[in-house]
Amino acid sequence: MYNKILADMFNEIAAMLSLDDRPTARFEVRAYQKAAMTIGSMQEAIEDVYRKGGMAALLELPGIGKGIAGSIEEYIKTGKMEKYQYLKKMYPIDMKGLTGIQGLGARKAFALYKNLGVKDIPTLKKALAAHKIAKLEGFGEKSEEMIQKGLDLLERSAGRMLLGDALPVAEGIVQELKESGLVDDALVAGSARRMRETVGDLDILALSEKSDKVMKFFIGLSEIESIIAEGPTKTAVRLKIGLNCDLRVIPFENFAGAVQYFTGNKDHNVEVRKIAISKGYKLNEYGLFDKKGKIFPAKTEEDIYAKLGIQFMPPEMREARGEVKLAQQNLLKMPVELKDIKGDLHTHGLDNNNSTDSLEPMANAAMKIGLKYFASTNHTKSLRVENGMNDKQFEKFFIQIDKLNKKLDGKIRILKGAEVDILKDGSLDLEDKTLRSMDWVVGSVHSLFNMPEAEMTKRVVKAIESGLISTVGHPTGREMPARDAYKINLDKVYEAAESNNVALEINAQPRRLDLNDTNIMNASKYKIKFSLGSDAHRTPQFAYMRYGVGTARRGWLTKDRIINTMDLPSVLRYISK
């Protein structure tokens, strides 16, 4: 798969072009960055796109025109790219590595090369150690310090953090701001509000006229490790959890504009802003303005979208995946909401197990958050590390469920189920008879992740065709950050699921979120139902459902496609069919 290689190359070309002083160069920079974004976020291998559809297929991709498509073709055919090599000869430095450092961009990197011979991270380290940078023209003590700090940061904490780890911290800070009495409103914006599975930083917006007091309060919070930048409208800090966090304090008249601006991803905002321009307005982070510069008095971001003639959509959809165009035509269907979820279709609950709570506390916790039912789906015998049960043990366990259901007296219903291992050959880890006695069976792959694609596909499809499973658990097997999805032909899985009336799971564990948003978009082209499961092993983990719902919303999934939006009688009818 060349996607990452090519995306990196195009980003590096963009960095090198940003050193070019021709007036049109900065637009070329943007073009290359956009192409890198497109290719980097594609699911399908770019070389497959090319193999199947040739240049025409490449030109279909957003931000890819004749020039860049030509470079892609050249790279696929020859393994080289003339444009890249030409620029690399002019700027023989590790642009990707150096500009990966916070505060160090292409121009400064090149200045370091010209003056000090810095060409990569190791030579940069030497220059830092010799304190040569501060003496350069255009640099100073502070810039040297900043580069050193940026380098330390990079080495300490590479990359992004799971939404499930970051969002609760952000929401805690918002809570503290609200309780301070200094703000009239506050919220988490940015990629966390869009429920992206990982976030690179946090954006918090506060509505207040007392910016200096709010900033002072903010930098005193215990979550904060150090201050990166402090200004009247924006303060940037490093949090102890290893993530940067920006707080913006915004007065009332600009708040709606800021919420809109700091929620959508960059491309979404560009699309919306272009619509604003086409209607004679200007849209920026302060709000919507007419030609005379008069602000449109929006109370909420809904007002702004309405004024622009764009159907309002939830944050999760604002990713520039075609939502703006549809919303202009009022054709966007609203996705499922957390309150639509009536039950949980993947949970664990066992006595005498270190990593799992017992069934009764699990049932009480589920009841407390308002669920009407949940499927108890414990592991099966092949999964020894999780105390997987055999047929006999399930039989006994179900007697326990019957008793507990009686005791719960209809306040919540526990469905009998299992998360049955799909074994190497596609057979299932329990006897047919046992599986047939269950209400709800999740079939999951937990072993031999390195099978060839064809074999893995056959394995899962065979399980789907067994007629014994209700849904495929975490269908791609990925676990963030370390484990990639196993190789599997998902289209074949979707086809089999469609024709065998088997659902696909959206596993809501923050490190799984599997299927993910783009998988869901692809899968929902088929006539498939989806099941959401928290995969809770402990009582607080029922709350993971919100991440599953967020992922479903990012995949534009409507509630009628999701089994656990049904109430209990409907689910029981569905199951019996």
Add this chain to the structure above:
DNA sequence: GCCGTTTTCGGCCCGACTGTTTTCAGTCG
């Protein structure tokens, strides 16, 4: 270099903060 129910040419989103300056360049989002 890309793109088009305003255009196949002439546009391309926009502002905050910092550091090193004395009006601005670089970086970031």
